[in-house]
Every structure is written in structure tokens, then in C-alpha cells.
Amino acid sequence: MNKISPLAFILCLALAGMQVSAENWIKNADGSPSWIDTDSIRQEQAISSFDMRLESSDFTVVSTMEFDTSKNTWRTAALVTRDKDGKVLHAEKKENPDDGWNKLMPGTYGKNLYRHYVETPLPPSDAKWKQLYNDNRGTAFSIDTNSLRYKNGYADLWLAVTLPDQEKDLSQIIYRVRINMAYKKVMTLSATEYNAAGKIRLHAAAEGAKENIPNDSPVEKVFEYLKDEIDSGRL
Numbered sequence: 001m002n003k004i005s006p007l008a009f010i011l012c013l014a015l016a017g018m019q020v021s022a023e024n025w026i027k028n029a030d031g032s033p034s035w036i037d038t039d040s041i042r043q044e045q046a047i048s049s050f051d052m053r054l055e056s057s058d059f060t061v062v063s064t065m066e067f068d069t070s071k072n073t074w075r076t077a078a079l080v081t082r083d084k085d086g087k088v089l090h091a092e093k094k095e096n097p098d099d100g101w102n103k104l105m106p107g108t109y110g111k112n113l114y115r116h117y118v119e120t121p122l123p124p125s126d127a128k129w130k131q132l133y134n135d136n137r138g139t140a141f142s143i144d145t146n147s148l149r150y151k152n153g154y155a156d157l158w159l160a161v162t163l164p165d166q167e168k169d170l171s172q173i174i175y176r177v178r179i180n181m182a183y184k185k186v187m188t189l190s191a192t193e194y195n196a197a198g199k200i201r202l203h204a205a206a207e208g209a210k211e212n213i214p215n216d217s218p219v220e221k222v223f224e225y226l227k228d229e230i231d232s233g234r235l
Contacts (some may be wrong), residue, residue, distance in 0.1 A: 037050060129145075161174075
């Protein structure tokens with residue numbers, strides 16, 4: 001399984017009447033031999049969808065996965081199977097919007113996909129980043145003030161860690177975190193890694209374990225900023 005730190009080909013589905021562009025394939029976070037196209041992730045009312053690719057030595061299958069968050073169900077809405085030379089072996093599409101739905105059950109493949117790519121959303125495209133700390137190596141720590149929320153003693157926010165040297169084609173990691181302001185603890189809910197070109201290279205849900213916020217750490221700088229915002233009534 002791909003591991004994330006505690007704070008992790010253009011292909012067309014030429015089906016009758018449908019064409020979906022895929023642009024940014026990443027390895028599935030659950031460790032299975034499959035890839036997710038992060039550029040295809042969509043949310044339209046209660047329906048979330050994305051494209052997934054499975055590969056073997058003899059064929060490739062590209063599927064469009066759909067999830068109904070209002071009914072806690074999922075299905076394979078369409079798929080294309082190609083041989084190693086690219087020839088289409090099989091193609092299908094569910095025309096009836098009520099066909100093929102399965103319940104999201106714990107421990108199932110559908111539930112794993114749901115956890116990483118529906119229940120755990122990608123960072124927002126309209127983020128407004130405010131830098132709160134810059135360490136002596138030039139690593140910057142920023143939060144998205146647009147989506148920052150505080151309720152019932154918990155602050156929920158996106159935390160971006162921007163790396164100066166882009167080591168190993170890694171330029172930034174954006175974490176979804178929840179901070180318990182009363183007990184000074186942090187929970188990491190997800191991590192999204194970006195390469196030097198700014199494209200997602202990994203996205204995964206985290207375990208969300210509670211950790212103490214170390215003194216004099218970058219996360220403590222975030223905690224102190226949040227505390228000041230809360231105490232002043234601005235948050």
C-alpha cells in the first residue's frame with residue numbers, strides 16, 4: 001500500500017455516445033494494481049464519479065465508477081476492455097440510471113474506492129493560501145482561509161507544505177487536518193502529493209489518529225494562529 005506521512009495517458013472511452021478524457025493517472029491508494037484518473041473526478045449533486053484503469057499482461061480495462069452518496073451505493077457505469085495492441089475486446093455502458101447499483105459495504109473494493117476518492121475529496125481549486133511559517137530550509141507551511149471552519153471545539157482546514165527543492169519530483173503536499181483546540185491534538189484526514197509540474201501524484205485517506213502537537217513545530221504555529229482567530233471572534 002502507498003504510504004503517506006503522518007500529517008501521501010490520455011485515454012478515451014469510445015463508447016456509443018460517450019467520450020471521457022483522462023489525463024492524470026495515479027496509483028490507487030488501496031495498493032491494488034489499478035490507477036485512478038484524478039482529472040476525471042466529478043461531483044454532480046449526489047453522484048460522484050471517476051475513471052479507473054486495471055492492467056494485466058494481456059489486456060487493460062478502463063471503467064467509469066459512480067457513487068450515489070445519498071443512497072450509500074456504487075456501480076460500474078461503463079467500461080472498455082482492450083488487448084495489449086489497443087484493440088477493443090469488450091465495451092458496455094449502463095443506459096438505465098437505476099441499473100447495477102451495489103451497497104457500500106465495509107471491506108469491499110467499492111468501499112475502499114469511496115473512502116479514498118469520494119469521502120476524502122481533493123484539495124479545493126479555489127483555495128486562498130495564507131503562509132504561516134517558513135523553516136530554515138525554505139519549506140513553507142500555509143493554510144486555506146477560504147475553507148477554514150471551526151465548530152464544537154474542532155478546526156477543520158487544508159494545510160499545504162511547499163518544498164523548496166522539489167526533491168524526488170515532489171513539490172507540495174496538501175493535508176486535510178482536524179485540530180482539537182482544547183487538547184492541542186491534530187488528526188490527519190488525507191494527504192495529496194503534487195509533482196514538480198503541479199499535477200497530483202498521490203491522493204489517499206489517512207487513518208485520522210490523534211497526535212499531540214509538538215512544541216515549536218510548524219503545526220504549533222498553525223495552532224497558535226487558529227487560537228488567536230478563535231479568541232478574537234474572527235473564526
